[in-house]
Amino acid sequence: MSLIQIYDTTLRDGTQSEGFTLSAHDKLRVARRLDELGIAFIEGGWPGSNPKDAEFFERAREMEWKTALITAFGSTCRVKGGPEDDANIQALLNAHTPVCTLFGKTWNLHVTEVLLTTLDDNLRIIEQSIAYLRAAGRRVIYDAEHFFDGFKADPVYAVETLKAAVRGGAETVVLCDTNGGTLPWEAESIIREMKAAIQHPFGIHTHNDSECAAINALIAVREGATQVQGTINGVGERCGNANLCSIMANLELKMGRRCLPDGGLEKLSELSHFVDEVANVTPNDHLPYVGKSAFAHKGGVHVAAMRRCEQSYQHVAPEQVGNKMRVVVSALSGRANIISKAEEHGVAVGSAVDVAGVLKDVKELEARGFSFEAAEASVAMMLKRQQPDYKPVFELIDFLVNVEHRQGRGIFAEAMVKVKVGDEVLHTAAEGNGPVNALDLALRKALIGHYPQISAFNLADYKVRILDGQNGTDAITRVLIDTRNTTRLWSTVGASANIIEASWQALVDAVEYGLSVAH
């Protein structure tokens, strides 16, 4: 059986989710990871709709992709005028992607009440828009918006819209449950009726408003769908899109259908957490397969049974999806993780590096609010500090940060730093557009004489989260800093009740790590 095509729309439909936003840079980082997993299609955005998406496509064009084809999303052209005069269609072409995904109306109600046109004109613009993109050399996927609701209202017309898309040259027609209201047995019978009326490769795109998005996608695959659209962690407008994490795991582990290259599925949990970290949203620990709690056992009875027989309380082996079994009461060993991290960062794991000690530190720090999943440079620094020849770049003596608003003068921020480099004490001050920036600049001033390469370091991103918000003002603040120079980007972490202290910790790791790799 052929591979099921996985079509990821985290970067487009996912960002329609309330509270989930990605910058162009974030989108590129996520796309890179999706490609590494082995996803077939990555929908990058809607080029006509905002400048952020235009930037994504421009930069994506210059990158190399292993398995993924980048797709650009847009709507059929306007009823008046043809595709050649349509700004949206032109923006799609200008995105220069190998594939375009076009959506059009299936539901007669939407054609007449929302699009305010005739049923015939709608068929015409579907066919015309697709044919135009095909003539320009693009592969085209057609998303039949509201397919299931449209089919319920008028099955003949719904099928006619698919036929128009096929005539236009769409390689796949995708059945969308846009409002997420369809139950699986309805989906099944509608797909069967559709197949009796038209034979063409089809895909499925579902939403979770009835808590059936993932299963509706799997039902469609059983009925012959060759493509599944969804998002990582099921993010998306309202209740979200179909969760690709659950879908891919169910397909490969339970339905005997492949959708990823060898080794892909084992990166699933890591990818899930990476997306949350990049978007700066709190992960849902209870997500099937990939959640931190998905294989965590709290009850004493369960834990005892697990020790007798692993299979007794888990439906698959967590390693298959890159997750791990956790016993909530007792810590599990993670020596292997630390050792592979050490190797990754070129730290020799000999007698000098206390792997168990680093592991213990990681666990203690995570318990205090640190999170090392997206902060590999901080882990690397913990390992490097274990090496016998390690010397700190500098030693902190004092710092002071001041932010002042005075009527008539506006706001300003300044910082003072006193550090020791070798035997020299350096005492510097700087103004910044904010306190962390001021601190960063004062520290650079102190170090630049000894380490001129620091001038190429840039703060690329700075993310802050309050952990356990219930504790109100006593809560721990976690800071993630992304730093880059001309050739690479690295991430560090700090955590403290004081945001400035947490920022300082992350800043110090960022500077030390940067200096250790950029000579």
Added chain:
Amino acid sequence: MSLIQIYDTTLRDGTQSEGFTLSAHDKLRVARRLDELGIAFIEGGWPGSNPKDAEFFERAREMEWKTALITAFGSTCRVKGGPEDDANIQALLNAHTPVCTLFGKTWNLHVTEVLLTTLDDNLRIIEQSIAYLRAAGRRVIYDAEHFFDGFKADPVYAVETLKAAVRGGAETVVLCDTNGGTLPWEAESIIREMKAAIQHPFGIHTHNDSECAAINALIAVREGATQVQGTINGVGERCGNANLCSIMANLELKMGRRCLPDGGLEKLSELSHFVDEVANVTPNDHLPYVGKSAFAHKGGVHVAAMRRCEQSYQHVAPEQVGNKMRVVVSALSGRANIISKAEEHGVAVGSAVDVAGVLKDVKELEARGFSFEAAEASVAMMLKRQQPDYKPVFELIDFLVNVEHRQGRGIFAEAMVKVKVGDEVLHTAAEGNGPVNALDLALRKALIGHYPQISAFNLADYKVRILDGQNGTDAITRVLIDTRNTTRLWSTVGASANIIEASWQALVDAVEYGLSVAH
């Protein structure tokens, strides 16, 4: 058709969820609300397992219940000795509930490898334990643990365990997908085979490890199940139990099956939020039917379509489950979004409120880094400030924030605030565990004399992001603050290159909005 019995296990299986705990008092509050909704059975806990549950049953006995029967949960007696010598069974009796729910082993693997007994002895203790409770005057529900896995391993033995339960006197046998690994078509065919072998009222209890818990429960109802077990919001061990919120809404609104008395379903969203509040966990805004985002529309195209035709982007009317349609204000908004918001906040949209002006402000501020989609209180304040009778709560003169690290003394943060309330100038200072906390405390000190209700405001969450980090240190910082008092939670936003200024903006909106709604 008769009512489907809803069996809630939030208080027992739900509390097996990592991060979800309830005190005995919390349990009683939740049980009261479940009863008001019209739930048939409320499983209060496992009396043998901890003193908290014992306290719950003692106090529950003295309360009056409208529709609900309280049930106590426990396991079959030990293989050696009978139920009369079994501490667990005795604790069940001592809970004095009208109903007991007993679970037993179905899967041959578990009998021999975990329970370490024989298949025959397992049948004996199932029948014996139930019969003993029946003789003591209890109604008994039997939970067949691992029913689906057990059936796959040995269908004949799995059915034998159910028959033993029926012989003992169980009124309902409940098919449990304990490990959550069963897909709906497997569940369907196993239930059909089971029905061919034994005719007795049956229920369903599912877990969400394959993201199929809710749909498996609905499949069972289609196959004739009379009872559905699950939890509010789907809390539970690992990936959670079946989410009763989705199940009850799907049953009543889409499958024509009643499970609640009249008016019950309309209390669903409130109940969902209440459970999160009592357990002090962050609500999942994207939950089907009951989540804050379940009927929220972000795209301008969607909002315009919704105003033309409500049905166009929602699968049910949100009022049916006590939720509401929300318009998310963002850069993608049109006039329609702003007018909807103004109406929501009771701001008369007359000549005094310049809708186009507010829309223009929203877009300009979003271009500068603000994000209003998660900051409704800031949008409300923009609208309120347009009203002719608007008076600011206070006027800022100066503020100063100081964070200092001194060798040997560690780190500390303090703030000074000078504001004008009416004609009075207030000048205050405070220390905090971080700069924003210090600023917040100093501002509260200044205002509390005039506005004592401010003492009930709590910082619930604080999120910071650097936008378009490519700009390095010139980047804009966006701050989102969630504030709550005893009855509500509101969100505000600020954006500036200076994190303290951005925090201050969000803090000011939070205080002003809070004071405008909390008298």
